[in-house]
Amino acid sequence: MTRRLALLTGGCSGIGLAAARLLAPDHDLALAYASNHDRAGAAMRQLEALNPGAAVRAFAGRLRGYDDACALVEEVKREFGRGPEVLVNSVGETRDELFMGSCFEAHQALVHEHLIVTMALAHLVIRDMYKRRFGRIVNLSSISARYAKRGQASYAAAKAGLEGFSRTLAMEVAHRGITINVVAPGLIETPLTRDFIAGLASRPCGVAGRIPVGTVGAPEDVAGLIRFLCSTEARYITGAVMTVDGGRSLGDSDS
Numbered sequence: 001m002t003r004r005l006a007l008l009t010g011g012c013s014g015i016g017l018a019a020a021r022l023l024a025p026d027h028d029l030a031l032a033y034a035s036n037h038d039r040a041g042a043a044m045r046q047l048e049a050l051n052p053g054a055a056v057r058a059f060a061g062r063l064r065g066y067d068d069a070c071a072l073v074e075e076v077k078r079e080f081g082r083g084p085e086v087l088v089n090s091v092g093e094t095r096d097e098l099f100m101g102s103c104f105e106a107h108q109a110l111v112h113e114h115l116i117v118t119m120a121l122a123h124l125v126i127r128d129m130y131k132r133r134f135g136r137i138v139n140l141s142s143i144s145a146r147y148a149k150r151g152q153a154s155y156a157a158a159k160a161g162l163e164g165f166s167r168t169l170a171m172e173v174a175h176r177g178i179t180i181n182v183v184a185p186g187l188i189e190t191p192l193t194r195d196f197i198a199g200l201a202s203r204p205c206g207v208a209g210r211i212p213v214g215t216v217g218a219p220e221d222v223a224g225l226i227r228f229l230c231s232t233e234a235r236y237i238t239g240a241v242m243t244v245d246g247g248r249s250l251g252d253s254d255s
């Protein structure tokens with residue numbers, strides 16, 4: 001069986017890297033990251049050592065909008081000679097800030113990084129998937145799309161937009177063997193959240209006080225689901241938003 005090509009934005013860190021580890025046995029990997037070359041180098045070495053058969057390439061550059069997405073897909077196609085059959089969008093940062101009094105450009109930039117780049121990449125790869133009659137797209141949302149957290153107005157807007165986008169695109173291409181799904185994590189320990197989690201340790205309820213399973217998640221808790229959604233076996237799941245949050249969004253058990 002030929003190896004499928006998976007493009008993972010954010011694939012050199014956190015959830016994206018954990019997903020890349022699980023995809024590596026039967027996928028070639030194109031990993032996009034922003035600027036942390038040391039981290040990307042370490043990720044590449046780890047993935048190549050685990051899976052000598054996999055072609056693994058990393059692509060640097062902050063994705064801010066359509067033109068950056070276009071340049072990335074062109075580079076990936078040049079490098080691998082084909083477009084990706086699998087796209088995992090796990091890119092992005094949070095810049096928590098109360099909306100009133102904040103700089104609007106920062107909100108606009110965040111929505112571009114999370115939502116517009118995801119839409120642009122889907123637009124750029126879906127035609128090939130359509131011709132091939134196979135494609136898998138998994139977009140990383142967050143429970144913040146539906147459960148408000150102070151300071152996350154633009155992050156919530158971008159992630160909620162991403163969910164609506166994914167459902168609609170899923171409906172448009174379902175008849176061609178292409179599935180589009182969303183994974184919405186709760187609190188997962190990655191470089192993105194390390195400082196935040198360290199800050200929680202000093203609170204009376206501790207780090208995981210509001211998480212019913214009693215612990216913060218690990219990237220691997222999310223990666224297994226991503227891997228399954230990218231597989232042939234997941235052909236009948238599309239347009240779904242799947243929460244992976246240890247029960248955090250079920251409600252407050254003590255009220």
Ligand SMILES: NC(=O)c1ccc[n+]([C@@H]2O[C@H](COP(=O)([O-])OP(=O)(O)OC[C@H]3O[C@@H](n4cnc5c(N)ncnc54)[C@H](OP(=O)(O)O)[C@@H]3O)[C@@H](O)[C@H]2O)c1
Binds near residue numbers: 016039061113
């Ligand atoms: N961790 C959580 O608790 C959590 C919860 C809910 C949702 N999520 C979502 O899950 C996804 C992955 O999060 P994570 O925690 O795994 O993050 P992470 O460990 O910080 O990894 C993010 C990756 O994305 C890259 N990146 C960031 N902005 C980029 C940009 N504009 N263009 C290109 N690459 C960019 C980073 O590159 P560099 O390494 O070069 O900086 C890094 O490789 C995100 O969409 C996040 O919103 C995470």
